[in-house]
Amino acid sequence: MDPLVLGGIVAIATILVLFSGVSVAIGLLIVSAGFLIIFDGPRSLELMPEILFGKLDNFALLSIPMFIIMGASIASTRAGADLYEALERWLTRVPGGLVVSNLGACALFAAMSGSSPATCAAIGKMGIPEMRKRGYPDGVAAGSIAAGGTLGILIPPSVTMIVYGIATETSIGRLFLAGVIPGLLLVGLFMAWSLYSTWKSGDAARLGSGSYTWAERFEILPRVLPFLAIILGVLYAMYGGIATPSETAAVGALMCLLIAMIIYKLWHPSAIWNVLRDSTKESVMILFIIAAAGVFSYMLSSLFITQSIAEWIGTLDVNRWVLMGAINVFLLIAGFFLPPVAVILMAAPILLPIITTAGFDPIWFAVVLTINMEIGLISPPVGLNLYVINGIAPDISLKTILTGSLPFVACMVLAIILLCLFPGLATWLPNVIMGVAV
């Protein structure tokens, strides 16, 4: 059978199986097993556990649970609230200042957490109730946190960047740096939209009120210090010659656990267990998808589908930007249904050769891909951040959250367009710090 036709059949079968409600990782294993039996013979099943184990046999994967622990341990303390309150005391005069504070807090928290749901939870637990109390519409409160939380995977450290780095063998240190400026750009766009919408709603005066004395403003600053210590510590370890990026994650995890225990008095075993339980749950979920996606990509490769698609696209005579547009649409659709890690692992091996042949920079593409995945995190039916918001504020309907986050999705699309126009936004910082690309 022609590998391209086969590829189409695999795609349809995968969609059918995944939509049946089976968990993503197991669904990928089922599809892989089915096609391997038919086209490679039943004996190929023997290889599945071996390949699954092999995909996990990679030191860089360590950083996934580590960066998740960083977020989860700090999220379980008062730290998120402190951060958020500090920003709020300094930004009260600004109309819509509370939303801006929350977005800023999300961005800062994202610099410590590799995962988006963790970022969303840490800031949202305090931010959403507070915004609603002060008269912000539910949609704005929920939408801004859902969207702000997605920064967790764009602003370094980032679990998805690690996965991309592993799948494509690009430098993780470089990928992290590439996310910094686009992350700031996105925060800027989010804030600009929030200010504009508050101003336009005519509530500016009401939503900007509240006053703090300068004493109150300065008094809260020391409480932001642990954050700065962690962020600087991790940056120093990573770029200062102490450890490789994957190892740095462990330093960060240890620092966060210790700070949570010592400064925020997270002594109680059950509190510590909650942190570990949440981290284990999220990490195992992600790592199992990584492992299963490894088996899936073995199947695609073994059936020569990956190679044929790359070849086929190579023969198409299309404008590279049309190609990039098509890839983005594909990623967006995949992101609606699948968690970011699964999309990256299944798409990267197929897309990377296409991207490089078309003359795009793989580091730059990682950023575009990540922003696409951020959109997926706040879009149904599988949007991890939506579940988090639902856990924090069950009475806000999904429809309200979605309408609230729609403008932020528009900001993300705008950011992708800006990145296409000015690729330097992603590539400039890594090139300055680490020298021109490897």
Added chain:
Amino acid sequence: TELRLSHQWSNKDIRHQVAQIVADEVAAADVDLDIKIFGSKSLFKPREQYKPLSRGQLDMTVLPLSYAGGQQPAYNLTLMPGLVKNHDHAARLSNSPFMEALEAKMAEDDVMVLVHGYLAGGFVGKDKCITKPEDVKGLQTRAAGKSFEQMLAGAGASIASMASSEIYNAIQTGVLQAANTSSSSFVSYRIYEQVSCYTPAGDVALWFMYQPLLMNKSAFEGLNEAQQTALLEASAKAEAYYLEEAKKQDAASAKVFAEAGVELAEMSAEDFEAWRTLAMDTSYKAFVEEVKDGQELLDLALAVE
């Protein structure tokens, strides 16, 4: 009949070309034999090719045999410091009783060799040149291969283990100060951007790695006579090419480093002897202790002029 061949290299790599020659020649022989090459680790990860090969789940592979040193400790002799002096010596080793003994071990795992071949490598230093054992003392070093780790540790280096893809960043940030691997890896990972000195393989070289094209023995025996003959003839052609190109690799890598402004150092005959003496006390010793018939194998290898 379709045979599947897996390897870890890009399609520009010499080891891919070796596989490609075999595939092309066999196809030209028109004996109903088709070799499908899965390059760039698109099917199996580099270190996970030997197991499926030995279990008949994969037909052919090109890999550094020492990757399978955990399955057959004797294979560690194929990446032993100072055992091979230069490419011609390597070629003589490939046709010696030593290789026959190794092929007997492979047969235990249902594996056979189609194309023999050795590739050489060298050292890089972030701040200084590495030619003799004293040079690595106190340096954080990444070595390619277990025996090299043992020898370098014996020289007083601190061993840091990491994937070869991490070497670039680790040298850049200063986590590593020295590394040793194959000439082609140094070039493909662009290590020349981060080091001040390169000691390539020259008239003598310490680092030689046996990287044959292997086949599952049962799969070979399952072919008809015409197919077997075609495969063996193709392999002989590929082997001649492999030896010629292997010699060119070292000079080519030295050229790339020199063009990048990296200082080139040379290992003298005395340096080589100093390393070898050290290796006798460290890696050779450990090997003989670990492998039951290790001494015999080592003697066989050392007997090759």
Added chain:
Amino acid sequence: MAGHSSAVASHTGNNPFLRAVAAISTLAGWCSAGMIVAAVAITCQMIVVRFVLNGSTVWQTEAVIYLVIAATLVGLPYVQRLRGHVNVDLIPLSLPAKPRFFMAILTSVLSIAIVAVMLFYGYEYWHFAWDRGWRSDTVWGVRLWIPYLALPIGFGLLLLQLIADLVAVLIGVDKPFGLE
């Protein structure tokens, strides 16, 4: 669903089988978390040895890799119990009760089948490594059956939890797909 801090476990009712399986899965979860913590500790130790003491770090990388793999595989049943493995429940959500029930049975049976396959061949692979005395090709030279043991254990326990989940739906202790 992969919410962050909401750990909604699957229901066990008073059924002794379901409770026993839940207890085993929870124990596996503790082991998994413990191994992740151990991986953090060993990595930090490695950095100290290398950066502060300028010593050799030969075994740490490998140990950490195997710990994370084992944490993943052994953690599978616990995460299944917490319903932490993400799924797309678009179609089940839109189905009426009866078809939804059958859909749940179908996906359960498929999941059980594939995990059973993974268990069987995982055990075989482990046994092969044990039988041949395989070691890793490093100075540390770990006997590979030790890390490979995580395959049969992890998939075995996951199989048990999946069967328990199916039983819970069949006897009505739990709702199909956990949906109200």
